[in-house]
Amino acid sequence: MSKFQVAYIPVGVPTFHLESAQVEFEKSIKTISSITEDGVYPDKMLLSIDDLCSFLDMIDPGLVILQNITFANSAYASEVLKRFSCPVLLWTLREPVIDGGRLRLNSLTGAYSAANALMSFRDGNFEYIFGGPDEEKVKAKLQAAIKAAKLKQDLTQLKMASVGHTPQGFGFGRALDIDMLNTFGVTLDSIEARELIDQAKAYTDEDCEEYLKEMKGCTVGLEKTPDQNLKDFARLCKAYKDYVVNNNIGALSSRCWPDFFTAFGTPVCAVLAMLNDLGVAASCEADAYGALSMYMGMNLTGNAVFFGDPVSLDEEENTITYWHCGTAACSLAHPAEGAQIGVHPNRKIGPAMDFGCKPCEKVTIFRVGRKADGSFRFFLSSGEALDKPKQFIGTSVVVKTKNASIDVVNQSVLDGWEPHFAVIYGDVKAELEILGHMLGIEICEY
Structure with a gap:
């Protein structure tokens, strides 16, 4: 290096x-x-x-x-x-x-x-x-x-991993190794989700005790999760962490539904949250470009990055709510509530993160996106993460955008952006603009 x-x-x-x-x-x-x-x-x-x-x-x-x-x-x-x-x-x-x-x-x-x-x-x-x-x-x-x-x-010098394939209709997050290498210089590995599931099943309870202790130390309400789901979470956490460490992985995108509910019985949400706190950018729904966006934000700030969908708009408050099922890092939780543990909002199985994120005076909303012709572009917008409680089951952050939120939403929908974004805790807009210029990538500001 x-x-x-x-x-x-x-x-x-x-x-x-x-x-x-x-x-x-x-x-x-x-x-x-x-x-x-x-x-x-x-x-x-x-x-x-x-x-x-x-x-x-x-x-x-x-x-x-x-x-x-x-x-x-x-x-x-x-x-x-x-x-x-x-x-x-x-x-x-x-x-x-x-x-x-x-x-x-x-x-x-x-x-x-x-x-x-x-x-x-x-x-x-x-x-x-x-x-x-x-x-x-x-x-x-x-x-x-x-x-x-x-x-x-x-x-x-980054080695990324794609764990499993994107679900049907989520192909926007699927990356080719040659595209990653050619545009960003990133090496992309691939592994099937079942390989990590099979590895997790092979561990004993004793193999995984440390992961439960770690989770109990940084979360609230873990005891509400059924014992078997807790044990399965710890197994899955060890499988992912071992894979990341043994293969020098700095960022990964992981398939989540339906496999981890149907083939394993426990969601991967909380595992990805823990990886994010360990400094490994981890996105769900196998969104490789989402994980890459998160990695860039984490690299520039040294902090965990929120990953989620824009799900709600309030014109009067000038806000956009970003939400996802429960993969946010514990360090992003509002300090008054802590990193609460809940269940996946659709499957009603835990553990999954379930909290509102902490406020921040300056955040950057970012996405490495692709246009219909295959060329890359950067989404950039600025705002403030407000002091708001959890908006829906799962993890959420409410961002008051610098520009009119209705305009941000209207134009980005019309421009065909992917539905996953990184909310970076810090003002790194200038750095990302310069990076895009250095890489020859179009900058789209909202």
Whole structure:
């Protein structure tokens, strides 16, 4: 696994005001260092092609921050681009002084030269920011670009699993391994649900005691579940966790109904909830792109992500309710109620999660979707998770959307989006927009 590097590449020529450039050089390193521990920096400004090449020989970046510390012609950018295929953030500095005297940096003209080369090499696929290293908008863009580039690299090291097939009529979540690899760099494995069911049946009660203890420690009301269902849950939990650990799985989508009710007698809902709390993005109804959406949100925030259907709309409150049968992570439960245990709303068998989710001032609604022609697109919307009780049997979160909720619903239905979404606890809209641009994927904001 290659280490992620953020390479700061300040290029220029020695005929401009180097005292001013040196100040910006030092401030830029300080700013980048305050954002990431993964930065690599030259010892000095790169004021010749030879200096540039010497530094490029030493690095293997996941993101290049190409800064015109002064003017530099396109040969500098071209040298970077012919060596590396990673994302590029082009950074232009402000002129430090405008007093009718000497042009000190001329960074902006250099940016045009670099951008012209980037257009030729990358067809415009690069990020851009204008401003000084002390400006908050610059810091925010640097941070978002770094996190997006890190996620892009992490995707190439992600191994996902599809456990079973999507139910009839749920084909929108079915993924091909070659599509995952080609677009996202993700490796996708597949296993039949019956294989994990058979493995679960083979365990003894003693094999699985730790999983029941863990579940009792983070939930409320588990004792209401019949003893056999509790034992079967623990068996299933061990089967899934062993598979995830033994195969280095970072995200999975799992078939749920009807197999786990008819062939096993106990739902998989609570098992997926526990995986989500363990940092393994786990979606139900075998929605691979839903699991991928969850993984991206978890990677960017370090927190569990809610997965569910938009089921209710309130125009006056300007809210959309997202709900699912009971797979939400325990850590998402409202602290006043805790992670309540109930039964599956349709089959009336437990254990399944049954609670309203905790509030959050800023959430991001996200989906990796596919259009009818097979091309990918990102759904993005922002809002606030309100302090609301459970809305229906199962797990739910009520989101007050930044834009009119009726417009979000109307337009996304007309645009043919899939019915599963990730509600990410945190504002990561900028990062996902940049990631989409880096991957060449259409961004659809609502």
